[in-house]
Amino acid sequence: MKNKKFIIKGDHLKLTAIGADISINDVSCSRSLVRNIENDICSLVDIGAYKAALTNITGDDVVISAFVEDKDLESVNCAIMEILKKNAESIGDIAGVSDNPGDAGEGISYAEARVRQDRYPDAVIVAFDTYGGEEIVGKVADAAIKAAKGMDDVNDIGGGAVDGTLKIPGIGYVSNQTDDPVVVATIDNIESVGVVAGAMAGAALGNQHVHLVKRGTPSYLIPRGVIMSITAFMNGNVMDLAIPLSERMRIFGEVNR
Numbered sequence: 001m002k003n004k005k006f007i008i009k010g011d012h013l014k015l016t017a018i019g020a021d022i023s024i025n026d027v028s029c030s031r032s033l034v035r036n037i038e039n040d041i042c043s044l045v046d047i048g049a050y051k052a053a054l055t056n057i058t059g060d061d062v063v064i065s066a067f068v069e070d071k072d073l074e075s076v077n078c079a080i081m082e083i084l085k086k087n088a089e090s091i092g093d094i095a096g097v098s099d100n101p102g103d104a105g106e107g108i109s110y111a112e113a114r115v116r117q118d119r120y121p122d123a124v125i126v127a128f129d130t131y132g133g134e135e136i137v138g139k140v141a142d143a144a145i146k147a148a149k150g151m152d153d154v155n156d157i158g159g160g161a162v163d164g165t166l167k168i169p170g171i172g173y174v175s176n177q178t179d180d181p182v183v184v185a186t187i188d189n190i191e192s193v194g195v196v197a198g199a200m201a202g203a204a205l206g207n208q209h210v211h212l213v214k215r216g217t218p219s220y221l222i223p224r225g226v227i228m229s230i231t232a233f234m235n236g237n238v239m240d241l242a243i244p245l246s247e248r249m250r251i252f253g254e255v256n257r
Contacts, residue, residue: 012069012070012071012114013067013068013069013070013114013115013116013117013121014067014068014069014070014073014112014113014114014115015065015066015067015068015112015113015115015121015123015158015184015186015233016065016066016068016073016076016077016080016110016111016112017055017063017064017065017066017110017111017112017125017158017159017182017184018063018064018065018077018080018081018084018108018109018110018168018171018182019056019058019061019062019063019064019108019109019110019127019180019181019182020061020062020084020092020093020094020108020109021060021061021090021092021093021129021180022062022084022087022088022089022090022091022092022093022094023060023061023062023089023090023092024089024090025060026059026060026131026219027059027060027218027219027220028059028060028218028219029057029059029060029061029062029216030089033062033087033089034054034057034062034216036086036087037054037062037064037083037084037087038054040083040086040087041053041054041064041083043079043083044064044066044076044079044080044083047072047075047076047079048068048069048072048075048076049066049067049068049072049076050066050067050068050069050121050236051066051067051121051233051235051236052064052065052066052067052076053065053066053233053236053237053238054238055125055127055231055233055238056125056126056127056182056215056229056231057215057216057229058127058128058129058180058213058215058227058228058229059129059131059213059217059218059219059227060129060219061109061127061128061129061180062084063109063125063127063182064080064083064084065123065125065184065233066080067115067121067233067236073112073169073170074169074170075170076170077168077169077170077171078170078171081094081097081108081170081171084108093106093107093108093109093178093180094107094108095107096108096174096175096177096178097168097171097172097173097174098172098173098174099172099173100173101165101167101173103173104165104172104173104174104175105174105175105177106174106175106177106178106179107173107174107175107177107178108168108171108174108178109127109159109162109174109178109180109181109182110159110166110168110171110174110182111125111158111159111160111181111182111183111184112158112159112169112184113155113156113157113158113159113184113185113186114155114156114186115155115156115186116155116186116188119188120190120234120235121186121233121234121235121236122186122187122188122189122190122193122232122233122234122235123184123185123186123187123232123233123234124148124184124185124187124193124196124197124200124230124231124232124233124241125182125183125184125230125231125232125233126141126144126182126183126184126200126201126204126228126229126230127180127181127182127183127228127229127230127231128140128141128180128181128182128226128227128228129180129219129226129227129228130179130180130225130226131219131221131222131223131224131225131226131227132223132224132225133209133210133223133224133225133226134179136207136208136209136224136226137161137179137180137181137226138160138161138181139207140204140207140210140226140228141159141160141161141181141183141204142160142161143203143204143206143207144183144200144201144203144204145157145159145160145183146203147199147200147202147203147204148185148196148199148200151192151195151196151199152189152192152195153187153188153189153192153195153196154185154186154187154188154192154196155186155187155188156185156186157183157184157185157186158183158184159181159182159183159184160181160183161176161178161181162174162175162176162177162178162181163176164176166178183200185200190234193232193234194241194244194245194248197230197232197241197245198245198248200230201228201230201241201245204228205228207226209224209225209226210225210226210227210228211225211226211227211228212227212228212229212230212242212245212246213227213228213229213242214229214240214242214243215229215231215240215242217229229242230242230245
């Protein structure tokens with residue numbers, strides 16, 4: 001089933017993921033916004049990305065992810081930012097990005113993680129959207145990160161809440177007001193994708209006021225709360241893991257009365 005042309009070769013390979021609220025409302029992303037972003041994704045491959053996709057749609061937040069060599073990281077990040085600017089229905093998180101760390105505000109979310117060479121590019125990407133849950137989302141994202149650390153076949157982990165001021169390669173600075181974090185984990189064995197994703201989802205959902213949603217679901221959430229989407233980015237293909245994970249979590253058997 002696997003095609004060798006999709007194996008990434010070379011040194012210093014990374015997965016980069018950039019999330020932003022550029023929707024015109026606070027609860028969902030319009031079909032036109034999603035369609036327009038997806039139509040522009042091919043431009044990332046033209047400038048050096050091995051694979052790129054709109055991986056997560058979480059409430060009113062989108063995440064664009066790409067596998068890229070380190071030498072092309074800044075140019076691909078810059079191009080992702082241009083796609084977000086071009087298609088923005090609202091300036092949203094873009095306004096918080098600054099060339100000067102002192103002027104940085106609530107901006108785009110960022111995660112990057114190393115990818116082993118000569119491997120099929122597999123990753124788990126978790127994105128969050130907050131509705132009055134800004135004070136707890138950092139703890140929730142950190143729980144997902146800790147769950148993945150040390151697991152078999154996890155190569156690298158990146159992202160999470162911003163501590164202080166964060167410099168995003170090729171883009172600029174954002175502050176710790178940035179409140180919709182992205183977490184990524186690169187995976188060395190495709191059979192471990194479900195194991196790692198299940199651990200990350202379970203750790204996040206163990207916190208109060210956190211809800212797992214399907215990719216693209218509007219937020220039907222009364223504040224305070226956090227919603228999260230979780231996707232697999234496997235060999236350039238995006239799979240929404242909310243449905244298979246919910247199926248695995250079904251309880252079988254009868255309740256004793």
